[in-house]
Amino acid sequence: MNYAESIVDLVGDTPLVKLGRVTQGVTDATVLVKLEYLNPGGSSKDRIAARIIDAAEASGDLKPGGTIVEPTSGNTGVGLALVAQQRGYRCVFVLPDKVGEDKINVLTAYGAEVVVTPTAVAPDSPESYYGVSDRLVREIPGAFKPNQYANPNGPRSHYETTGPEIWRDTDGRVTHFVAGVGTGGTITGTGRYLREASGDRVRIIGADPEGSVYSGGTGRPYFVEGVGEDFWPGAYDPAVPHEIIAVTDAQSFAMTRRLAREEGILVGGSSGMAVVAALEAAARPEVTADDVFVVLLPDGGRGYLGKIFNDKWMRAYGFGNAPEGHTIADVLA
Numbered sequence: 001m002n003y004a005e006s007i008v009d010l011v012g013d014t015p016l017v018k019l020g021r022v023t024q025g026v027t028d029a030t031v032l033v034k035l036e037y038l039n040p041g042g043s044s045k046d047r048i049a050a051r052i053i054d055a056a057e058a059s060g061d062l063k064p065g066g067t068i069v070e071p072t073s074g075n076t077g078v079g080l081a082l083v084a085q086q087r088g089y090r091c092v093f094v095l096p097d098k099v100g101e102d103k104i105n106v107l108t109a110y111g112a113e114v115v116v117t118p119t120a121v122a123p124d125s126p127e128s129y130y131g132v133s134d135r136l137v138r139e140i141p142g143a144f145k146p147n148q149y150a151n152p153n154g155p156r157s158h159y160e161t162t163g164p165e166i167w168r169d170t171d172g173r174v175t176h177f178v179a180g181v182g183t184g185g186t187i188t189g190t191g192r193y194l195r196e197a198s199g200d201r202v203r204i205i206g207a208d209p210e211g212s213v214y215s216g217g218t219g220r221p222y223f224v225e226g227v228g229e230d231f232w233p234g235a236y237d238p239a240v241p242h243e244i245i246a247v248t249d250a251q252s253f254a255m256t257r258r259l260a261r262e263e264g265i266l267v268g269g270s271s272g273m274a275v276v277a278a279l280e281a282a283a284r285p286e287v288t289a290d291d292v293f294v295v296l297l298p299d300g301g302r303g304y305l306g307k308i309f310n311d312k313w314m315r316a317y318g319f320g321n322a323p324e325g326h327t328i329a330d331v332l333a
């Protein structure tokens with residue numbers, strides 16, 4: 001019989017697929033996307049969760065019956081909840097209020113508890129995403145905060161799994177790796193592995209929402225979720241990426257919708273953002289048909305149906321003016 005012993009054993013080994021339409025007229029390079037939504041929890045964050053919990057058990061930071069407390073945009077919470085529920089830990093997650101309701105519901109479905117905090121407060125305010133989680137850690141006995149922003153096991157999990165998978169699946173022919181930067185764990189771990197494996201031949205490109213610190217901003221609010229920061233996390237090593245490309249919300253959301261409509265790939269806004277950055281780099285004159293871009297797509301689009309894929313929401317926030325188009329007359333027009 002061919003089966004996994006536990007859902008956690010199905011994390012990783014995600015496939016690459018070639019983009020065929022959105023690249024047309026833009027680049028002759030091969031552009032491959034790595035589908036992290038095919039992880040059991042639906043995102044790249046499943047990878048870091050098991051690694052972080054294993055390490056915390058080994059170090060004694062997490063003891064039997066303990067509580068995991070983490071500020072997370074949702075995906076890390078799902079990964080942590082998957083592992084934690086099997087090992088008998090309680091999970092409390094702190095989320096900013098810009099996160100979609102679907103993402104919150106998915107966390108509670110796995111049995112986690114969720115606290116929602118306002119986005120429009122200073123990061124050092126006690127009401128902030130970070131302030132609230134620090135207080136919960138202090139006041140809940142046996143609490144452990146994975147702190148994905150500083151935990152070296154985040155980048156390490158990508159160094160040990162994501163990087164080697166890309167190297168193996170491209171037969172070492174990858175020339176460019178592109179990923180969005182949130183905690184920085186993906187680009188740091190995967191990028192470091194690919195630079196080492198290739199004798200420093202692979203170019204590492206970060207994608208960042210315009211306004212975030214990685215591309216020189218101050219942390220000005222943007223709508224794309226899971227990426228960009230208003231501070232420099234310890235999980236990010238700025239020496240790994242060769243460059244960071246800033247992408248606007250409007251560009252990210254337009255590409256996210258094209259990926260669904262033209263490539264059959266239903267992913268989140270940070271995936272669209274990464275593809276915009278990849279196509280910008282792949283359109284440069286020095287890029288040839290021999291180049292192989294690998295773009296990591298962190299999560300699926302189901303958590304964004306009420307926003308990026310909702311024409312009313314898009315119009316209300318000034319991202320396009322698609323007609324509603326749900327009548328017979330619209331279809332026959």
Ligand code: PMP
Nearest residue numbers: 181182183184185186226270298
């Ligand atoms: N996209 C989404 C949707 C995410 O949840 C995250 C993680 N915060 C990222 C991208 C960025 O990954 P990383 O934290 O490894 O930089």
